[in-house]
Every structure is written in C-alpha cells, then in structure tokens.
Amino acid sequence: MKLYFSPGACSLSPHIVLHELGLPVETVKVDLGSKVMAGGGDFRSVNPKGYVPVLQLDDGSLLSEGPAIVQYLADLKPEAGLAPANGTLERYRLQEWLNFIATELHKQFSPLFNAASPDAVKAAQIKRLSERFDYLSQTLAQQDWLLAGGYSVADAYLFTVLGWTVHVGPDLAAWPALQAYVQRVRARPAVAATLAAERG
Secondary structure (H helix, E strand, O other): EEEEOOOOOOOOHHHHHHHHOOOOOOOOOOOOOOOOOOOEEEHHHOOOOOOOOOOOOOOOEEEOHHHHHHHHHHHOOOOOOOOOOOOOHHHHHHHHHHHHHHHHHHHHHHHOOOOOOOOOHHHHOOOOOOOOHHHHHHHHHOOOOOOOOOHHHHHHHHHHHOOOOHHHHHOHHHHHHHHHHHHHHHHOOOHHHHHHHHHH
C-alpha cells in the first residue's frame, strides 16, 4: 500500500492508524501548495480533488477521504479492535463520531488557516469550534476515548484535528478534559512513531 500525505494535514489520521496496525506502507509526501509529490509529479494525477489523504491499494485502486480510509484499514486487521464490527450499533457510533469530526470540526478550521479570511469570519469560527469543544469535553471528561469500548480510528482523527488548535486556536486550556485527551493519544507508541516519521 501507498499513503499520500502532507505533514500536519488530516492525512496524519490514517498514517497513525497504519502504525497502530503495524501494516507495511510506502509513504509519498505531497506539497499541498504546489500539488507536487516528493520525487516529482502532479498530485492531481493521483487525486483530482487535489488534497490528501489518498491510499493506493496493492492492486492499484485508490481510496480517498480520511474517514473511509481509516475504516478500510481497521477492517484489514479487525483483531486490533480499532473499529467495531460492521453491522453493529457500535460501528454506527464510530461513523457518528467520524462524521461529527469531519463536518463539525475539521471543516470549521479551513477559514482559520486562510490568511484572506476576515477577522469577523475567524472569530465566528472560533466561537463555533468552542461550542463543539464544550460538547466533546463533556464526553471525554467521562471516558478516555470517544467510543466506550476503547481507542478507535475516531480518536486518531480527533487527535489530528485538535492538534491544529496550536496554530490557529481556540486554546485548549479552556477544556482540561480535551488537553488530557490529547496527551493520552500522544502517549501511544504508534502516535509518537507517526509524529516522528512526519517530522523526518
């Protein structure tokens, strides 16, 4: 398999999952500004959408969108327990969290990273994110992970998104439960290994 990624982007989530599962993978770094891949070539020839992550399977098939990729990976090694079994209520709980992270958190950060966004827009986004963080904090003050059954691919995704607050806000100091959660995830050996690999 081959993972197309950009350091610090949402591709960190499937990169973490690959390390958690111990699956062999080749990684290809992508410059999201120029759309040029390490070693050359236009990334849009791989993904016309122009963004990471993309997972190339051994048969050459391409899979994009983080929530789809992490579930695919988890299902390759179900004994690792990173996703509940298909067809169970817990699997739909996982999808509920993945959708919440994608739509209510991930996409809210885009204007904050855009230098052209007016201050009023950024302030509105911070307010919206803060409201979502209030909700998240209630859950994570009661349990260690998003799913009651334990650590899952949703935690890899949430950790990735919460990491962006260091650059653009809001400050997680207002939510001690979220700060503690980030530290729990960061302490996992696979997460530490992934962060080191992306820095390298």
